Amino acid sequence: MHRALEAWVHEIAAHTKPDRVVWCDGSDAENERLIGEMLKDGTLQRLNAEKFPNSYYHRSHASDVARTEHLTFICTEKKDDAGPTNNWMSPADASARVWPLFAGAMKGRTMYVVPYLMGPASSPFAKVGVEITDSAYVVISMRIMTRMGAVALNHLGENGEFVKGLHSLGDLNPDRRFICHFPERNEIWSVGSGYGGNALLGKKCFALRIAGAQARREGWLAEHMLILGLEDPAGETTYVAAAFPSACGKTNLAMLVPPASFWGYKIWTVGDDIAWLRFGPDGRLWAINPEAGFFGVAPGTGPKTNPNAMETIRKNSIFTNTALTKDMCPWWEGMESGTPEGLTDWRGNPYTPGSADKAAHPNSRFTAPASQCPSISPKFEDPQGVPISAFIFGARRGSLVPLVYEAFDWNHGVYVGSSVASETTAAATGAVGVLRRDPFAMLPFCGYNMGDYFGHWMNIGAPGNVPGTSTPKRLPKIFHVNWFRQSAEGKFLWPGFGENLRVLNWILSRCRGKGEAVETPIGYVPGPGGIDTTGLSIAPGAMEELLRVDAKGFAAEWPQLNEFYAKFGDRLPAEIRRQHEAQRKRLGA
Ligand code: SAT
Ligand code: MN
Numbered sequence: 001m002h003r004a005l006e007a008w009v010h011e012i013a014a015h016t017k018p019d020r021v022v023w024c025d026g027s028d029a030e031n032e033r034l035i036g037e038m039l040k041d042g043t044l045q046r047l048n049a050e051k052f053p054n055s056y057y058h059r060s061h062a063s064d065v066a067r068t069e070h071l072t073f074i075c076t077e078k079k080d081d082a083g084p085t086n087n088w089m090s091p092a093d094a095s096a097r098v099w100p101l102f103a104g105a106m107k108g109r110t111m112y113v114v115p116y117l118m119g120p121a122s123s124p125f126a127k128v129g130v131e132i133t134d135s136a137y138v139v140i141s142m143r144i145m146t147r148m149g150a151v152a153l154n155h156l157g158e159n160g161e162f163v164k165g166l167h168s169l170g171d172l173n174p175d176r177r178f179i180c181h182f183p184e185r186n187e188i189w190s191v192g193s194g195y196g197g198n199a200l201l202g203k204k205c206f207a208l209r210i211a212g213a214q215a216r217r218e219g220w221l222a223e224h225m226l227i228l229g230l231e232d233p234a235g236e237t238t239y240v241a242a243a244f245p246s247a248c249g250k251t252n253l254a255m256l257v258p259p260a261s262f263w264g265y266k267i268w269t270v271g272d273d274i275a276w277l278r279f280g281p282d283g284r285l286w287a288i289n290p291e292a293g294f295f296g297v298a299p300g301t302g303p304k305t306n307p308n309a310m311e312t313i314r315k316n317s318i319f320t321n322t323a324l325t326k327d328m329c330p331w332w333e334g335m336e337s338g339t340p341e342g343l344t345d346w347r348g349n350p351y352t353p354g355s356a357d358k359a360a361h362p363n364s365r366f367t368a369p370a371s372q373c374p375s376i377s378p379k380f381e382d383p384q385g386v387p388i389s390a391f392i393f394g395a396r397r398g399s400l401v402p403l404v405y406e407a408f409d410w411n412h413g414v415y416v417g418s419s420v421a422s423e424t425t426a427a428a429t430g431a432v433g434v435l436r437r438d439p440f441a442m443l444p445f446c447g448y449n450m451g452d453y454f455g456h457w458m459n460i461g462a463p464g465n466v467p468g469t470s471t472p473k474r475l476p477k478i479f480h481v482n483w484f485r486q487s488a489e490g491k492f493l494w495p496g497f498g499e500n501l502r503v504l505n506w507i508l509s510r511c512r513g514k515g516e517a518v519e520t521p522i523g524y525v526p527g528p529g530g531i532d533t534t535g536l537s538i539a540p541g542a543m544e545e546l547l548r549v550d551a552k553g554f555a556a557e558w559p560q561l562n563e564f565y566a567k568f569g570d571r572l573p574a575e576i577r578r579q580h581e582a583q584r585k586r587l588g589a
Pocket of ligand 1: 066067195196197198203204245246247295427428
């Protein structure tokens with residue numbers, strides 16, 4: 001037994017006062033027992049056993065359907081270490097305000113101890129977390145999203161390190177909801193929410209906020225990125241990692257099916273949300289996906305937009321806050337054309353087709369094992385991960401930002417990542433469609449001062465050898481993409497989905513030292529023949545518009561970006577300042 005783990009479990013049980021403590025082993029029998037209990041108490045409903053075998057439906061509290069960023073805190077001793085983009089609470093305040101909310105919170109409930117591993121078993125990248133929770137829904141979700149139970153305890157051994165995660169549903173009242181992170185002591189406290197990103201503590205809380213701080217201390221990267229392999233007709237696979245804000249199509253891109261004219265190409269899915277990256281012995285950055293499942297946005301997922309996801313979720317899956325059909329199948333907008341009769345909406349009310357409300361919550365989710373994905377990479381379980389040739393930053397921008405451009409070099413690429421802005425989505429509570437700065441798609445997920453984060457990225461790419469070795473670094477190229485450009489009439493200019501392969505293919509040729517490009521003030525964009533448009537149906541003139549660089553428009557945004565950087569004061573790396581100034585000059589602003 002692991003003494004520190006046992007002591008912590010005793011301490012938490014003494015404070016939260018559960019009726020019983022259950023150590024989870026991740027076995028089928030345990031899973032079935034928990035599901036049986038939740039079917040009885042109404043937490044779960046069984047879905048149509050023919051169409052969705054071994055799959056379940058869950059409705060969360062109507063005020064608890066997305067991440068609550070305003071209730072998410074970084075609890076460092078010094079406020080400056082959390083930085084201007086995070087909510088800060090001192091550890092002492094957290095002890096005074098949040099710890100008492102756990103007192104007796106598990107009375108009448110079961111306390112589950114959930115050991116889990118982030119990363120493939122036996123991977124040198126892998127890390128152990130233990131989540132204590134009073135939600136059985138969290139337990140069965142963690143079983144899909146992580147490698148849970150014995151495998152984690154084996155990895156931990158008798159005195160290994162682990163990240164402590166304490167979670168209680170509390171009373172689900174948003175007034176008593178807090179998600180607190182202690183990056184200085186590898187600990188997470190979450191109370192008052194049962195929603196994915198707030199409650200499945202292995203995901204954003206550990207794998208990004210806590211791991212990000214660990215990564216900075218230890219010289220690696222923990223990023224909000226999908227990982228995919230693009231295999232060309234010659235059979236060579238190139239891997240890229242791409243950062244997009246929540247609900248901007250990471251899962252769709254990770255599982256992309258190439259258009260018909262790209263015969264012989266194939267996409268391999270390594271991950272759809274999180275990447276942990278380290279230098280390998282060849283000087284390249286190698287990435288693993290620390291997760292074992294997908295927690296994907298359901299609405300918009302259908303046989304046309306993401307056939308691989310539709311196949312992945314056909315069994316052994318959990319659906320949260322979607323609508324339900326008469327015959328107990330999950331349903332959401334965009335799953336098929338037309339709306340069936342007799343739907344029950346995400347709140348549990350009969351749904352009238354044509355009503356202004358959506359039947360499924362816009363942030364309703366599927367939770368499905370990655371191993372069921374038809375495009376899952378043969379390297380998914382590889383302990384070393386995959387070598388990354390390109391980083392891609394993406395945003396949801398209706399105007400201005402071109403379909404794709406390439407940064408001039410590493411430092412400029414870090415500047416590009418730091419300057420990303422995107423329109424908000426339903427993945428977090430609050431207004432949707434508002435433009436906000438979301439550097440590296442990490443704004444809600446950076447567990448320390450984001451100025452230091454920019455500096456860490458600059459250090460990763462600093463000239464020279466991989467630290468501690470005589471191996472020269474071989475850094476990925478950096479790109480920015482935007483699938484969401486709209487015409488004056490509000491129509492999407494780019495078809496997106498499978499057609500995004502055309503953009504990936506240009507990126508791949510650039511990585512191989514080929515691919516037509518023209519230099520512009522913001523970076524390189526594809527030249528006239530750069531993007532293969534064979535068989536692409538697109539409005540006349542749209543391609544030119546998509547690749548046009550509006551220097552005046554970028555210049556007009558420069559002062560806002562300047563204000564954003566100013567928030568970081570002297571924690572903003574000098575190199576970001578230098579890049580920003582160089583950009584101003586190139587834009588003629
Ligand atoms: O709710 S999660 O944070 O897990 C998903 C997301 O918003 O990216
Ligand atoms: Mn995400």
